[in-house]
Amino acid sequence: xxxxxxxxxxxxxxxxxxxxxxxxxxxxxxxxxxxxxxxxxxxxxxxxxxxxxxxxxxxxxxxxxxxxxxxxxxxxxxxxxxxxxxxxxxxxxxxxxxxxxxxxxxxxxxxxxxxxxxxxxxxxxxxxxxxxxxxxxxxxxxxxxxxxxxxxxxxxxxxxxxxxxxxxxxxxxxxxxxxxxxxxxxxxxxxxxxxxxxxxxxxxxxxxxxxxxxxxxxxxxxxxxxxxxxxxxxxxxxxxxxxxxxxxxxxxxxxxxxxxxxxxxxxxxxxxxxxxxxxxxxxxxxxxxxxxxxxxxxxxxxxxxxxxxxxxxxxxxxxxxxxxxxxxxxxxxxxxxxxxxxxxxxxxxxxxxxxxxxxxxxxxxxxxxxxxxxxxxxxxxxxxxxxxxxxxxxxxxxxxxxxxxxxxxxxxxxxxxxxxxxxxxxxxxxxxxxxxxxxxxxxxxxxxxxxxxxxxxxxxxxxxxxxxxxxxxxxxxxxxxxxxxxxxxxxxxxxxxxxxxxxxxxxxxxxxxxxxxxxxxxxxxxxxxxxxxxxxxxxxxxxxxxxxxxxxxxxxxxxxxxxxxxxxxxxxxxxxxxxxxxxxxxxxxxxxxxxxxxxxxxxxxxxxxxxxxxxxxxxxxxxxxxxxxxxxxxxxxxxxxxxxxxxxxxxxxxxxxxxxxxxxxxxxxxxxxxxxxxxxxxxxxxxxxxxxxxxxxxxxxxxxxxxxxxxxxxxxxxxxxxxxxxxxxxxxxxxxxxxxxxxxxxxxxxxxxxxxxxxxxxxxxxxxxxxxxxxxxxxxxxxxxxxxxxxxx
Numbered sequence: 001x002x003x004x005x006x007x008x009x010x011x012x013x014x015x016x017x018x019x020x021x022x023x024x025x026x027x028x029x030x031x032x033x034x035x036x037x038x039x040x041x042x043x044x045x046x047x048x049x050x051x052x053x054x055x056x057x058x059x060x061x062x063x064x065x066x067x068x069x070x071x072x073x074x075x076x077x078x079x080x081x082x083x084x085x086x087x088x089x090x091x092x093x094x095x096x097x098x099x100x101x102x103x104x105x106x107x108x109x110x111x112x113x114x115x116x117x118x119x120x121x122x123x124x125x126x127x128x129x130x131x132x133x134x135x136x137x138x139x140x141x142x143x144x145x146x147x148x149x150x151x152x153x154x155x156x157x158x159x160x161x162x163x164x165x166x167x168x169x170x171x172x173x174x175x176x177x178x179x180x181x182x183x184x185x186x187x188x189x190x191x192x193x194x195x196x197x198x199x200x201x202x203x204x205x206x207x208x209x210x211x212x213x214x215x216x217x218x219x220x221x222x223x224x225x226x227x228x229x230x231x232x233x234x235x236x237x238x239x240x241x242x243x244x245x246x247x248x249x250x251x252x253x254x255x256x257x258x259x260x261x262x263x264x265x266x267x268x269x270x271x272x273x274x275x276x277x278x279x280x281x282x283x284x285x286x287x288x289x290x291x292x293x294x295x296x297x298x299x300x301x302x303x304x305x306x307x308x309x310x311x312x313x314x315x316x317x318x319x320x321x322x323x324x325x326x327x328x329x330x331x332x333x334x335x336x337x338x339x340x341x342x343x344x345x346x347x348x349x350x351x352x353x354x355x356x357x358x359x360x361x362x363x364x365x366x367x368x369x370x371x372x373x374x375x376x377x378x379x380x381x382x383x384x385x386x387x388x389x390x391x392x393x394x395x396x397x398x399x400x401x402x403x404x405x406x407x408x409x410x411x412x413x414x415x416x417x418x419x420x421x422x423x424x425x426x427x428x429x430x431x432x433x434x435x436x437x438x439x440x441x442x443x444x445x446x447x448x449x450x451x452x453x454x455x456x457x458x459x460x461x462x463x464x465x466x467x468x469x470x471x472x473x474x475x476x477x478x479x480x481x482x483x484x485x486x487x488x489x490x491x492x493x494x495x496x497x498x499x500x501x502x503x504x505x506x507x508x509x510x511x512x513x514x515x516x517x518x519x520x521x522x523x524x525x526x527x528x529x530x531x532x533x534x535x536x537x538x539x540x541x542x543x544x545x546x547x548x549x550x551x552x553x554x555x556x557x558x559x560x561x562x563x564x565x566x567x568x569x570x571x572x573x574x575x576x577x578x579x580x581x582x583x584x585x586x587x588x589x590x591x592x593x594x595x596x597x598x599x600x601x602x603x604x605x606x607x608x609x610x611x612x613x614x615x616x617x618x619x620x621x622x623x624x625x626x627x628x629x630x631x632x633x634x635x636x637x638x639x640x641x642x643x644x645x646x647x648x649x650x651x652x653x654x655x656x657x658x659x660x661x662x663x664x665x666x667x668x669x670x671x672x673x674x675x676x677x678x679x680x681x682x683x684x685x686x687x688x689x690x691x692x693x694x695x696x697x698x699x700x701x702x703x704x705x706x707x708x709x710x711x712x713x714x715x716x717x718x719x720x721x722x723x724x725x726x727x728x729x730x731x732x733x734x735x736x737x738x739x740x741x742x743x744x745x746x747x748x749x750x751x752x753x754x755x756x757x758x759x760x761x762x763x764x765x766x767x768x769x770x771x772x773x774x775x776x777x778x779x780x781x782x783x784x785x786x787x788x789x790x791x792x793x
Contacts, residue, residue, distance in 0.1 A: 026071060026092050027378055030099035032063040032078060034106070039135075039200060040064075041104060043126070043440075044080035045486055057438055058486050059381075065099075066379040066435075078102055122638065123153065125536055125585040125593065127484075127491050128526035129205040130154060134196055135226070138646070139681060139691065142718040142727035142769065144238065145199060145223070146191035150693055151648055153593050153636035154204045155221065156675040157695070161188040165204065166597060166632055167654045167673040167700050168218035170546060175223045180309070186331070190307065193253025193270035195236045195769060200226045206581055206597075207526045207540030210480040210495030211431065211442055214522040214545040233258045234773030241767075246760040248275040257773075262315040271306040282564075282755045289613040291345040293563060298338045305331035319377065325369040333361040341563060343409075343616060353409040357560040359399045367391040381435045393423040399560050412562060415465070419456040419556045425449065440484040442495070450474040452550035458559070470555045470570060471506040474547070482524070494525040501547065505570045507555065518574050520545060534587040538595075541580050548572035548605060552622045566620045573624050577601035583634075590639040597654075601628045606703045608662055611751040618751070626660035626703050632673075648679040660703050665749040671701035674709070687720035708743035725771050733763040 032041045040063030048055050050072050059065050074090045076099075083104040090099065106121065124131045132152045134140050140148065150157050156164045165171045173183040183190050203222040205212075212220065235256035242249045253270030280297035307330075313323035337357040344350050369389035376382040397419045403412040431444035450473065457467035482495025501518040522543040529537040554568040583595030604626035611618050632654030640646045654673040659666065677695040684690060691714075698709040713736060718729040734740065740761035746753040 026069055026097065028065070028067050028069055028090065028092065028097045028099065030065040030102055032059050032065065032080070032102050032104060034083075035103040036106070038101075038103075041080050041083070043484065043486070043491075044078060044083075044104075047077040047079065048074055049077075050074045055437070056486065056488070057435065058440060058484070060433070060435065060440065064381055066381045068378065078104060080104055121587050121591075123585075123587065123591055123593065123636075125528075125538060125583070125587075127493050127528040127538065128207040128209060128540060129203045129222075130593070132202040132204070134199045134201055137196075138683070139689065139718075140196045140199070141724055141771070142689070142720065142729060143196050143691075143716075144192055144240075144767075145194040145196055146188055147693070147714070147716075148196045148199070149191065149202065149221075150677060150695070151650070151679055152202050152204060153650055154206065154634055154652065155650075156652060156677070156697060157188075163187060163221075164675075165206070165218040165221065166634060166652050167630075167675065171218040172215070172220045173223070174220060176225055177222055180223075180327070186305065189251075189272050189274065189305065190270065192240070193238055193251050193272065194268075195238055195253070195255065195771075197236060197769075197771060198226055198255050200224045206579075207524060207542050208544075209442075209493060209526075210482040210497040210522070210524050211444060213446075213478070214497055214499055214520070214543070215547055231259050231261065232773065234771075236769060236771045238769045239767060240765060242763050242765045245763045246277060247763055249273065249763075249765075264311075264313045266311045267309070269306070269308040272304065274301070274303040274305075276301050276303075276759065278757055278759045280755060280757045282753070284611070284618060284751055284753045286345075286611065286613055287750050287752065289345060291343065291613065291616065293344075293616070294342045295561075295563075296340045298336075300336045302334040303331065305329070319375045321373045323371045323373075325367070327367045328365070330362070330364040333359070333363070335359040335361070337560065339561060340405075343563070349408045351409040352405070352407045353403055353412065354405040355401060355403050355412070355560075355562065357399055357401050359397065359560070361395070361397045363393075363395045365391065365393045379435070381433070381440075383431075383433045385429075385431045387427075387429045387431075389425075389427045391423075391425045395419075395421040397421075399558075401560050413460050415458055415460045415559075417456070417458050417559060419454060419554075419558075421454045421550060421554060421556075422452070423550050424451045438485050438487075441481075442483075443479075443481045445479045446477070448474070448476040450476075452553070454550070454554045454556055456556040468507075468555065470553070472550060472553050472570065473502075473504045475502045476500070489529065491528040491530070492526070494523075496524070497522045499545065501574060503573075505553070507570060516573060520574075520576060522576075536585050538583045538585070539581065541578075544577050544579065545574050546577065546601070546605060547574045548622070552605065563616055564618045564620070569622045572605060572622055573603065575601060575603040575605060575624060577604075577628075590637065593634075593636040595634045597630075597632045597634070599628075599630050599632075601626075604628045604658075604660075606658075606660060609704060609746055609748060609753070610662065611748055613750065618753075623662075625662065626658055629657040630654050644683045646681045648677075648681075650677040650679075651675060654700065656700055658701065658703050662703070662749065667703055667747070667749075669701045669703055669706070669747075671706055672698065673700040674698040687724065689718050691716045691718070704748060705744050705746040708741070710740060710742065711737075712740075727769045729767050731763075731765045731767070733765065734761045738762045 032044050033039060034041060042059060042063055044059045046057050046059065046065060057067060069092055071092050074092065076088045076090055078086045083106060086102065086104055122133050122136045130153055134148060149155050154165055172179065173187055174180060201224045203224065205220040205222060208220050235254060237254040240251045249272065251272040255268040258265040278299045280299065282295040282297065284293040308328050310326045313321060315321050340354050342350060342352045367389060369387065371385065371387045373383065373385045399417050402414050426449045429444065429446045433440065433442045452472040454470045458465050476499060478497060478499040480495060480497040484493045498521050503516040522545065524542040526540045531537065552568050552572055553570050555570055556567065558566040577599060579597065579599045581595060581597045583593065586592045603624045605622055605624055606626040607620060607622055609618055609620050632652065634652040637649045652675045656673060657670045659668040675697045680692045682690045693714040695712050696709065699707040712734055714731060714733050715735060716729055716731040718727055720727050738761060739758050742757040744755050
């Protein structure tokens, strides 16, 4: 802890010393934007020449320029990857000169190429991330974000709407660079109601800079919303519903934006009524006692949820900005599990029974945040920000378990189990960025105070048979320092983040309190080598941390299925993973992006199953037992034919080796993760488009399990009305199969398991979106905000 405090003090002293430096030369300011979209061009190169000066600098991440020069005549040459160069003569005579907004045109080619003059490249490879330009996609006005993300390289969304990056599910989703409460629980449901028309770009950050928390082994998905707003209002409303299907789903979503002078308000909200059904066949065979357990399960869900998010900002003056946010999410799950169990063992009569579980769950999250941001007159790229955020999460689960039809089975009494789980969090953060000649320096410190607790009990015939509690505190203090610089033929972004994690747990009230301290220095480096003809090479290395969440730690034992029980492990520790990446990109008449990656992780948290033949119970829990190695490749190809048909192929492969001790037995597993996606888009005529999407996925292996492959498809036709203010669409989802089967094979030292989950698969849906209002200008938001991305998904 002392090392963290010492480093933090050194960083803060450096910040204030740098801030206090005097500047005697004249200030020149400007902003670099795309000529078509007016979006900012960050980290562009600016060559400055005069009789006495010859230097090269970079714009900041928001495209702004602020430099101090002596009086005289200068030639400014603006250059950015994918744009035409632009030269301007600048005469410095006054103390401050504002060059205004400098617009760069996209590079393009003539003759027989598909790209036309002025078109925007849909993908851009930056030094540490891949950027998908949603506004450049022709479907952005008539689709939702979940469907849009299927087109993004490195992202995989299978037929069950599970999202992964390069086959890994341990990642963060952010909105405008900060974690979103809307996406923390059921990201697919929220993305299904989020209109793509309000999103500017999707960033897949596979080498996260040091300013981000070290958590998230696969990286970060950052959704950047459209910021073009001026005095007035605007928004959108989306309606959707399934029909002709046993899978019922209805959704409503929308957004509203308002600006008046220096005040900005942005509101988004949505609701979904989700009612899926699934049937499960489960079988467990004991290798030693030759026992056999079969279970037939019918699961029915009623899962409505609603969310609302509000963001406000007030620009006090040209140098000071305050902003705040308020978010709320609530879901209500009413679930019915009906299970028929049969247990056989040589020499004994068959045992059978039926148990029905009625589960009622209320899950909610509320957050409130406040940010202050200060720029400086002499250098607008110099930025100091302070932020605070408070969040509260609760998860209350009540389950009534009723047994019937007992035959030669042990006596099972009806009971009710309660689990009340809460998580509180306070976050304080300070960030500072400052350009030093050709280098952009960033530094900051952060403190997170978390309290997680659970209270649970089991009640039989109105009498509490057992009760207990679990409490977990996680305090994370961190400091970082990073540098970005451009050497012409090479671009670099490097830094390190020092994090100290203090974990304390409390079992059985005030007794059995233990503590654990974890200190880790996480380096990060990204290198880009721009080549000719819109090509580039990228290399990256980063070290990431995986910390257990309250769901992994909670000691509550779910006994709703008496022969297959689930619990957490309060002794879990953080684990560290290392990632190496290399990629080649080419953006021309066609877009090609291919890459290789290798990762390894020790002390990995894995969900494991153990079977006790004495009690006939399988216990599912978590442990730090695994070593994981993965060698992977990814590819992306996009091409437009005859100006009406666009084809996109996206895929990832990763061969995984995993090993670990379960009890005294060393288990090993390996297998190939595969994901392939083919998307076709055909413009029938103006305002009428036909889209199809086909995907195949074989999930990653775990220490004990292999999961079967699955195939999904979506065919959609969209029609625009009233100058594209209204869009109506019809979709056929998984048209070629009524049901879908998820099969899993699990191996243990004394048992093996097989399960198959069948869900209603074929769905027809209709949706309507309406866009209203028209505003111009730009809404100013805080550039630095709290980003807590240090917990497992």
